[in-house]
Amino acid sequence: MIVDWVLAFTPILLILFLMIRFQWGAAKAGPAGWLVAVVVAASRFGAGINLLALSQAKALLLTLDVLLIIWAAFLLYRVADEAGAIGIIGDALPHLTADRGMQALLIGWAFASFLQGVGGFGVPVAITAPLLVGLGFSPLVAVLIPSLGHAWAVTFGSLASSFQALIAATGLPGETLAPMSATLLGLAGFGCGFMVAHAADGWKALRRLALPVLLLGTVMGVAQYGLATNGLWNIGGFGGGMVGLVVGILITPWYRGERSQNSGARLDRRSVLLAFSGYLALIAITLIVQLIPPVRAFLGQFAIRVSFPEMRTSLGFLTPAGYGRVIPLFRHAGAILGYASLIAYLIYKQTGMYQAGAAQRIVSGTIRRVMSSSLGIAAMVAMAVVMSHSGMTDTLARGLAGAVGSFFPLASPWIGALGAFMTGSNTNSNVIFAMLQKRTAELLGYGLPLILAAQTAGGAIGSVVAPTKIIVGASTAGMAGKEGTVLRSLLVYIAILIAGIALLVFAFTKVGLG
């Protein structure tokens, strides 16, 4: 039994080892994990060639489900960035207040969350850290602030690609998973806000900025919860960040600080509104597609729907017959992002925000940026499906359930965080560990939405300290080569956040919420 458990854990262990010890990326480590998973599944768990082949076909659907969003999300980001929209928004924010704490909250929390909502991929830190350095923050603090600030928005950010991975990996509907995930992440948002304030201005800022932190945390968390629980999870993080930006801007008159710099500069409101127009188009299209039944029904009729037969290993582990992941091609979150990208492009082009050759740069930049991560995701999804269909995940879950028992809710967020730290993303963590968490929760009798929320919340927070993100953040703030310093400072904050989530999850199970 122990041997089976160790062998079942080998693919995951190998990926973690290769990524930590040899600094391999997901695109390199993922295929290695798949190869080992296939060998172990065939040699020890009785998976035949047909089972492995059908797993591969199933994995294709799951991979497409996630990749369509990642590709389209980055396309929309490139459309806006090429037009200079992101730069315009970022430049406008420091004009609003000279209060350092409030600048940190507005730029490093609300704006970074908005950027995570629309882009992700390390963009929040890469864009806001240099802005904060320009405002006089030390490079270390300039990296810490947005790293902490955007953490709560990771799962529903990047147009909810991590959440989509959670749905795809577990096979549970988003409507079931969204409420608890949005609750945990919304509560984590308050922690992120207070930590941003602390990182910016020390302990005294916690009390001085308590009111804006509570206000922004509430509106961002509620906005994300409202969107996520009404089927609009793909704009959950983005909507939360946007509402936070608007409310943050509205309350800056009470936190102007001493005006020394920027006081003479005027804000070009038309440019800022134009910069936001691409994202306003995304909100409009999402609302139209999700909330107008005839449009939703019309777009939903073109779907990829593949039926799979029952699969059984030679050891008797059974996967029932059923549909693989259904992909409504024209109503998919990736398609909605595609429509928004097109409209945003037309708006920016019409208003002269592009230089010659912009379209080509947008497309080539998008394809180049997503190729490596696509390879990693494709390999790791395939690995997770092979493990799940061969009974390896089940073996792992049984071992874990026996080992941690009633303390599993406390361990759950740490597993998610570990996965994100090792693999560099909340999405990858959900792909690798969600099924394991689901199966363990089933065996121990815990509510699946709560445990899976713990998985993705831990993954979201843990992704912040992933070496890849640290490297991006450190390099953009002029701290290249000092990644260890950044990591050490971040780890304290992140450990407190995850411990808080773990206690919340444990408490929820005690009061019958999971």
Add this chain to the structure above:
Amino acid sequence: MSEHRNSPGRDRFRLQTIALSLILLPALPLYVMVNAGFLWATWILMGLIAGGMVLGMWVS
């Protein structure tokens, strides 16, 4: 742009594209072959996927 044309980065991108295609595309005929009971074709397609994985590892 021109520096990209012959750069190692471009070769890496091309090979990653091929690797991703090898991983994803054979999955479509795999489904058909398994259901039709063509075992030899299933082995070949699984071999292609494994080749894509190895290429992905090597090139990344």
